[in-house]
Amino acid sequence: MLNVQLSSHREMLPAETADQKLFVMLKLRPTNEASAAKPSTTFVFLIDTSGSMYEVVAGDRKPTGKTLTMDGQKYSEVVGGKTKIDIVIESLLTLIRSSKLDENDKVAIVQFADEATILAGLTPATQISKLESAIKRLRDFSGGTVMGEGMRQTLDIFSNQQGMASRRTLIFTDGQTFDEKDCKELARTFAAQNIPITALGVGDYKEDLLIDLSDESGGRLFHVVGKNPAGTQVSIESLPKEIIEEFSRAQRDVITNLGLTVKTVKGVDLIRVLRAYPDQAEFSIGKAPHIIGNASANDETVFILEFNIASRQASRARIAQIGLTYDVPGQNRRGELQPQNLIVQFTSDQGGITQVDQEVMDYMQQCNIANIVGQATKIADKEPQKAQELLETAHRMTVRIGNKELMESLGNAQDELRKTQKISSGTRKTIKMGSKGKTVRMGGDINNELSDDQIREASGT
Structure with missing residues (x-):
């Protein structure tokens, strides 16, 4: 179900040298069989409905000369154009009316301002009229920004879900929440339950908070601008396309709930676990197994494990064992990678230690x-x-x-x-x-690089 490749940035390290770093690439790719098994998908949209979401950001607009005060902020009144909340509503309606969703997909809508409300619990995507009514209610709310309560409501929704599924939350916000500490604590629960958070920020949001939420849960990040996007920016007018792509991404998560177990020998410590492709995240290292997210169909997912190694004598030594467990929701089954030995040659030969695996380093x-x-x-x-x-x-x-x-x-x-x-x-x-966003794929295709015998050896099957 899952092809696996382990590569160290060096096969040899200098002997009798303290505090050395070893970077190990863990490259995963679902097999063609796993990629063909579409998972059930559960997607919760957590939408900021605070007063600033009614700011006009797109389309033709004409100033009236009046000034309005909302949530302590002053705005120049205009007529015409589209507000942020208009575009979010349009984006969600475009998604549920598209042909991208089916009866295996479930959608929920939650709003947050001063308080949070579940506008639609987990609803089959085929119940379009029910979801349309919930989405249109997003205009009924205003106030400040308290994201944490919305995150709690989202976790309540997921707690009622049964069976395996690809699960994801999308948070759209344009302000600084009053309960940042609560949000960070709640993100750890999202991570433990393998619910990646895709965070889209526009306007005066706090990017460090969104980065923390995305990192902790293994999600994604977008900086949204009103017009004329450049580089990695996303235009708010392209939001319908981006939201459809995020849902499609969840549908491609054919391997979910990756659990990484690393057992090190004395003098070796695992200090960081990073996702390096297709986008970045840095996972907290707590009690094993470490939940490190999902793997997409027909593509690779690449992680970097960073080890700190104390001084060792010249020898060929096993420094760690690495194992994986995972779900295949499209087939309702669990999989496992039997523990793989991580071997390093410690040597006094200076010639050998200069050789580096360029793909790992890239x-x-x-x-x-x-x-x-x-x-x-x-x-x-x-x-x-x-x-x-x-x-x-x-x-x-x-x-x-x-x-x-x-x-x-x-x-x-x-x-x-x-x-x-x-x-x-x-x-x-x-x-x-x-x-922290989209990265560039390096190296070749693992499915083409490995022979059948190598795949069987690496996957433990």
Whole structure:
């Protein structure tokens, strides 16, 4: 059901050397049989309905000359055009009226402002009129932003679900929530139940919170802008297309509930677990098994495991065992990868330790770009020259890897920093969210690279 490849960035490490890093690539790809078994899909849309969602952001609009105050913010009144909530409603209606959903798909709608309300519990996607009524009710709410209560209501919805399914939550918000700490704590429950959070932010949201929610749960990130998107940005007018694609992505999660178990020997510690492709996430390391999300049909999913290794004598040694469990919801069955030994040669031969697996390093470098961007944005106001150097490093790495959208976003940020000695809020969101987003696939197709015997050996079948 699942083809697996393990590769270290080095097969040899220097002996008698303390505090060494070893990066191990865990590459997964569902078999053709698994890819053909479409899973049942459960998707909860958690929508911000606070007062700022009624801001006009698209279409032809004419100012009336009046000023309105809503939720403590002043807005210039206009007529015509589309508000954020209009476009969200249009996007959800487009999804449920499309041909992309069937009787195996279930949808729920939850709103949050000062309070949260379940507008539609888990509803078969074929009950279009019921879902339409719930979606149109999104206009009935306003107030502040309390996302945590909406996340609790979402978890309540999932708690009533029976059987295996691909599960996902999409959060759309345009403001800063009052209960950020609660949201972060709740994200750990989403992670434990393998419910990835796709977070879309537009306007004055706090990007670090959305990054935390996405990382913790193994989800995705989008920075949404009103018009003229550049690089990794997404136009709010393209929201219908993006929401359909997110639902389609959940439908392609034919392997779910990946549980990673790593048993290390004395002197070896697992310190990070990253998803490097098709987009990035950094998972918390708690009690095993570590829940690391899902694997999509007809594509690879790549993780990087980072180990810290204490000094060892020259020898060929097993430093860890790596195992996996997973669900195949389309076939209602569980699968397992028997523990695989991770072997490293510790040597005093300097020639051997210079050889590196470039594919592993390319994926690790893509994850490093996000860290470099985070450092640059953090110090930009006080140390613009140092931030410029960091962004140049991230840009060079991105050029070499070939991520064109991120190259454009980083180039724009460098130009802005050079001219103004600052990074604006919108640009900061763009590069921080974008550097955690879609990555570039490296190497070849695992299904073509491995022989039948190698696949059987790697998968334990």
